[in-house]
Amino acid sequence: MTEGGRVTRNNRDIRDRLMWRLVALMLIVLVGWLTVLLFQQVGEREAAEEELARMQAEREAAPEAPAPAARPRALGLSTFGIRQLEQAGLGDDPEQGLLDDLQGRPDLIPEEPVLGGTHYFVAEEMAVLNDHWVYAVFEDGHIRGAAIFAFEVDGDGAIRWEAVLSRVEG
Incomplete structure (x- = not known):
């Protein structure tokens, strides 16, 4: 208080x-x-x-997704190349015309056959790479190889070939 x-x-x-x-x-x-x-x-x-x-x-x-590979330009002749080869006299399918011509020229194979074999091109393993190059696999029954050929077509449809690079498989 x-x-x-x-x-x-x-x-x-x-x-x-x-x-x-x-x-x-x-x-x-x-x-x-x-x-x-x-x-x-x-x-x-x-x-x-x-x-x-x-x-x-x-x-x-999770599995790692592979990085997308750089996509190469499609193999084969360009539209311009097809037109030029058609005008040069290779017909309606110039790509097949190139492959047929090369297949008929086993003398262009830059490697020597072995054990009496005779070189020939393997038709299923030939490809036109672009307007200037063709890839072709060849064999003689004993050895197998591949080559890259450069080509030029004259105005009359004649094809000149040159073996640029070749390799025989071991």
Whole structure:
């Protein structure tokens, strides 16, 4: 109680105790709130780590896709080359005309046959590479090889061949 406007010692002790209890209660609430926040962050971190581990496991389990290879220009004669060869007299299918002509010229094969064999071109393994080159596989019954031939066509349809590169398989 008050004595002449003064707070007695008993009232001051009660007020001090209430103040300390309020401070303690505020500290407990603050610590509780911080604990909840901490557990939320820990949970979120664990979830993120689990997701990362799952993604890494999927990545390791999945076969690696090969990098797409650079696509070469299509083999064969260009439209311009076809037109030129048709005008030069190689007919409606100049590509086949080139292959047929080369196949009939085994004397152009730059390698010597062995054990009395006779060279010939393997028709299924010949290809016109472009407007200037033909790839052809040859054999003589004992050895097998491949060659690249350059060609030029005269205005009258005559084809000149030159063996540029050849290799016999071991």
